[in-house]
Amino acid sequence: MAFTLVLVLIGALLLLVIGINALQQQKQRAEALRRTELARQRAILDETEEVLANTGMFPCTSHVNLVLYKRIKEAAQQARLLSNPSQKSDYERRVLDLDAMIANLQKNPPQQPSIENFRLPDNDRQILVLVQTLKKLRAIIRDEHNKGKMDPAIFANEETRISSLQLRINVDSMLSRARSSCYMKQYGSSRQMVTKALATLNTIKGQTPNDPFISRKVEEAKQLLEEINNAVKMAQPAPAKAKEEDDIDMLFQPKKKW
Incomplete structure (x- = not known):
């Protein structure tokens, strides 16, 4: 009897320990x-x-x-x-x-x-902060819209505004870097960035042809590209035409008799 009671007490104690754990x-x-x-x-x-x-x-x-x-x-x-x-x-x-x-x-x-x-x-640091802020803002309004906390019409309008701002930042940054490269006489890099900016603008222009920003930046990019091409021409060495003419004159001039 006592042995059974001890076993019961031990079992109860084990259950208590397990329960506490x-x-x-x-x-x-x-x-x-x-x-x-x-x-x-x-x-x-x-x-x-x-x-x-x-x-x-x-x-x-x-x-x-x-x-x-x-x-x-x-x-x-x-x-x-x-x-x-x-x-x-x-x-x-x-x-x-x-x-x-x-x-x-x-x-x-x-x-x-x-x-x-x-x-x-x-x-440049402020530009980076601005780019990161717009990216985070887009993620936030999408999350709020998915939760049903944002009117669909307002959401669509804000998405369009953010996309337009990102486009402006992207194009302005490319044109700014192109001007800097042109100033540093890095004409290849400068032409490449202007060409990329024009391609981006022309793609967007097909979607929103009446956007005054697009038209203005297209003209600005074309003018910058022309300036780069003129700078490349000015940087090229002058042709050695005068030297060639002198060499021909020396070849056909009368020979002196000694």
């Missing part, structure tokens, strides 16, 4: 998932805030700003639910600030500045 493992998995999801929401926050901070580099509509603010707010709300008590107050204040910004945007008329006045930054 299972609970601890479950708690650890839940904590790991919480931390992973919190890190993901913070990454969304940081990336979206970075894009929002760089929207001053290009003509940005109020629709895009509204999408970005709402995305930041949603990430902040999720982070608040997942964060420790000491961090919750920071996210709560951020959500309140975002509510005020969103309400202010929604009560004002939509703003859609023209991209015709867009100018490429002079600094």
Whole structure:
């Protein structure tokens, strides 16, 4: 009897240990998932805030700003639910600030500045930041559209604007590099970049023939190509025609008698 009781107690103890280990493992998995999801929401926050901070580099509509603010707010709300008590107050204040910004945007008329006045930054680092920002912005609005949080008409318009801005940056960069190469007398590289820019412009011109930017840049590229060709001609050595004529005169001139 006593032996049986001991076995029962040992079995109960083993079950208790197994149960405690299972609970601890479950708690650890839940904590790991919480931390992973919190890190993901913070990454969304940081990336979206970075894009929002760089929207001053290009003509940005109020629709895009509204999408970005709402995305930041949603990430902040999720982070608040997942964060420790000491961090919750920071996210709560951020959500309140975002509510005020969103309400202010929604009560004002939509703003859609023209991209015709867009100018490429002079600094190469700024150009790189701009290119990366537009790439991230396109990914964000596609994600928001796929979630059903963006009107299809607004999404299509913003996609078109981003594509147009990327085209302008690409063409302006190629023409700028072509001018620099021409100044450095690297005429082969310069001609290659202008030709590539013209090919890009002509392809887009077939799709949007009434775009004034395309027509203007086509003329600019043609003029630059002509300048490069003229520079190549000027850089070529003068033909040795005069020397040949002197040699012929020397050959047929009367021979002196000694």
